[in-house]
Amino acid sequence: MSITRILKAISILSVIALPCLANAQTASLEEVAACENLRSIRNLTITSAEIRANDQSDNPYCYLRGIISPAIHFHAQLPLKENWNGRFLQWGDGGKDGDLDYADHRVAEGYAVTNSNTGHDNGVEPGASFAFNNRQAEIDFGYRAVHLTVLAGKLLVNQFYKQAPSYSYFEGCSQGGRQGLMEAQRYPNDFDGIVAGAPAFAYQALNASGIWNLQRIYRENLAGNLAVDTDANDSFDSLKLVEILHEKVLDKCDVLDGISDRVIDNPLNCDFDPATDLDDLTCSSDEYSDDCFNESQLRTIADLYAGPIDDSGRQIYPGKAFGSEPRWVGYYIPHEGNNMSPSKLVGVAGDHMNYLFYENDPGKTIPDVRDYNYEAKTTGPFPEFHWKDYDINDFYSGKGDLMKSITDATDPDLRQFLGDRGGKLIIYHGWVDTLIVGEDTVDYFEEMVDVTFDGSFAEANKDSRLFMAPGMGHCGGGPGPNNWDKLAPMVDWVEKGIAPDFVVAEHITGGIVDNQRPVCAYPKQAEYIGPSNGVDDPTNWTLENFRCE
Numbered sequence: 001m002s003i004t005r006i007l008k009a010i011s012i013l014s015v016i017a018l019p020c021l022a023n024a025q026t027a028s029l030e031e032v033a034a035c036e037n038l039r040s041i042r043n044l045t046i047t048s049a050e051i052r053a054n055d056q057s058d059n060p061y062c063y064l065r066g067i068i069s070p071a072i073h074f075h076a077q078l079p080l081k082e083n084w085n086g087r088f089l090q091w092g093d094g095g096k097d098g099d100l101d102y103a104d105h106r107v108a109e110g111y112a113v114t115n116s117n118t119g120h121d122n123g124v125e126p127g128a129s130f131a132f133n134n135r136q137a138e139i140d141f142g143y144r145a146v147h148l149t150v151l152a153g154k155l156l157v158n159q160f161y162k163q164a165p166s167y168s169y170f171e172g173c174s175q176g177g178r179q180g181l182m183e184a185q186r187y188p189n190d191f192d193g194i195v196a197g198a199p200a201f202a203y204q205a206l207n208a209s210g211i212w213n214l215q216r217i218y219r220e221n222l223a224g225n226l227a228v229d230t231d232a233n234d235s236f237d238s239l240k241l242v243e244i245l246h247e248k249v250l251d252k253c254d255v256l257d258g259i260s261d262r263v264i265d266n267p268l269n270c271d272f273d274p275a276t277d278l279d280d281l282t283c284s285s286d287e288y289s290d291d292c293f294n295e296s297q298l299r300t301i302a303d304l305y306a307g308p309i310d311d312s313g314r315q316i317y318p319g320k321a322f323g324s325e326p327r328w329v330g331y332y333i334p335h336e337g338n339n340m341s342p343s344k345l346v347g348v349a350g351d352h353m354n355y356l357f358y359e360n361d362p363g364k365t366i367p368d369v370r371d372y373n374y375e376a377k378t379t380g381p382f383p384e385f386h387w388k389d390y391d392i393n394d395f396y397s398g399k400g401d402l403m404k405s406i407t408d409a410t411d412p413d414l415r416q417f418l419g420d421r422g423g424k425l426i427i428y429h430g431w432v433d434t435l436i437v438g439e440d441t442v443d444y445f446e447e448m449v450d451v452t453f454d455g456s457f458a459e460a461n462k463d464s465r466l467f468m469a470p471g472m473g474h475c476g477g478g479p480g481p482n483n484w485d486k487l488a489p490m491v492d493w494v495e496k497g498i499a500p501d502f503v504v505a506e507h508i509t510g511g512i513v514d515n516q517r518p519v520c521a522y523p524k525q526a527e528y529i530g531p532s533n534g535v536d537d538p539t540n541w542t543l544e545n546f547r548c549e
């Protein structure tokens with residue numbers, strides 16, 4: 001290498017490395033020892049303890065791993081003492097979990113954070129398969145792993161900082177949202193504040209519903225699929241019908257909230273009816289194209305909006321929200337673009353009924369969950385169970401009652417957590433979330449208000465708030481404003497008594513905020529108060545132009 005090239009290399013190195021070196025903190029010998037000494041903490045099995053760098057900060061932290069019998073693996077991220085904000089945070093999980101999740105950004109903010117694999121390892125037991133004839137793994141996943149990880153985390157905090165956390169919080173979405181509500185219901189003393197996003201609290205109902213939705217779409221050899229095979233090569237290449245449906249829904253309901261922004265602020269106010277509102281788009285009987293809806297497709301659409309109802313007329317779960325149509329595609333609709341693999345099927349729920357619904361598991365997953373026509377081998381030493389054979393009438397049959405008691409966080413009585421304990425609860429949910437339906441969360445919140453606060457929203461809002469975000473998808477994304485710091489409003493509420501009447505949500509495109517407004521504590525909604533005649537001008541979609549009404 002020539003001298004110039006070496007010099008050049010050195011100068012590049014120094015440009016990259018020096019600012020880091022200048023700011024990066026190093027742990028003192030005492031801190032290294034304090035961290036490593038946690039290996040010998042009593043009554044807790046710690047398998048590793050070391051100082052680690054944080055990608056999201058210049059400050060290293062103490063990183064610990066441990067095991068809780070029989071199969072819960074957990075980790076803790078503890079900022080060095082001078083960087084600790086005095087708070088403990090349990091970080092929520094997603095999907096079926098089975099791994100250790102990091103919250104580097106919260107560690108960078110000073111939180112001492114823990115998370116577990118909820119009692120199974122998705123590397124060897126993917127999806128719901130961990131729950132095959134394994135009651136302990138189900139209980140750990142249902143509620144035990146989070147609670148014991150919290151106890152372990154608080155013990156480690158005590159030992160490492162020589163003081164208890166000033167405040168303890170939970171933050172999570174989806175599976176994490178379910179865990180948050182489960183903690184509020186089962187272990188009311190664990191947290192001062194719980195933030196539960198898009199909670200999968202009605203865990204069995206939402207998965208039963210997911211499978212039922214897929215059964216509607218797949219029935220009769222995908223006759224009612226909303227993706228269309230335009231050139232008859234068995235590959236569903238066009239999604240035009242979903243776009244047409246969405247436009248028809250927006251035509252009818254976007255402006256109900258006073259703003260033409262392609263977002264329906266409250267889909268429950270929308271009375272779109274596919275039976276009449278798609279009249280002019282119905283195919284003639286022998287037609288199959290992506291310009292019109294055939295009878296099977298109209299039936300699918302009506303079913304998805306209605307949600308599953310069993311033979312005795314009992315609603316199992318709410319139907320999809322108006323305005324959520326584009327988001328059906330990734331989760332439920334097999335099409336060329338997702339390789340005929342909607343994520344509800346091949347991701348989170350294709351094996352739920354095999355392992356997590358029935359008290360006695362009916363059988364192993366079929367070789368390929370995408371194969372609707374496969375007939376499960378239901379006899380022999382290792383019987384199979386096909387998701388298409390799930391009978392929605394089993395939902396209230398009692399066969400799923402034990403698993404409901406383990407996984408569901410549907411108890412509306414939060415008197416211990418919100419009353420006796422003085423805890424605070426924030427629930428948020430996106431209105432176009434099509435994996436977990438927002439309407440169910442609204443129903444839970446209202447029931448909780450009835451049971452816990454005698455039906456008084458005024459009383460309930462002293463301790464608990466629900467934020468329904470218009471146009472927000474599952475835990476984020478979507479056409480509406482969907483970004484905000486989920487934890488900060490809770491911390492202000494718990495520690496400073498500043499109750500969040502709204503959160504400031506932003507929609508960001510290419511790093512630029514192009515829509516900002518308050519998401520108001522339910523049942524209030526954002527109302528435009530900006531320049532007259534400017535309501536549909538996106539430049540007016542800023543916080544100061546709205547108020548909660």
Ligand SMILES: [Ca+2]
Pocket residue numbers: 093094097098099100101115116117118
């Ligand atoms: Ca985890």
Ligand SMILES: [Ca+2]
Pocket residue numbers: 228229230231232233234235236237
């Ligand atoms: Ca095709």
Ligand SMILES: [Ca+2]
Pocket residue numbers: 253254255256257258259260261262263264265
């Ligand atoms: Ca609107």
Ligand SMILES: [Ca+2]
Pocket residue numbers: 131132133134138354355356357358359361
């Ligand atoms: Ca099982």
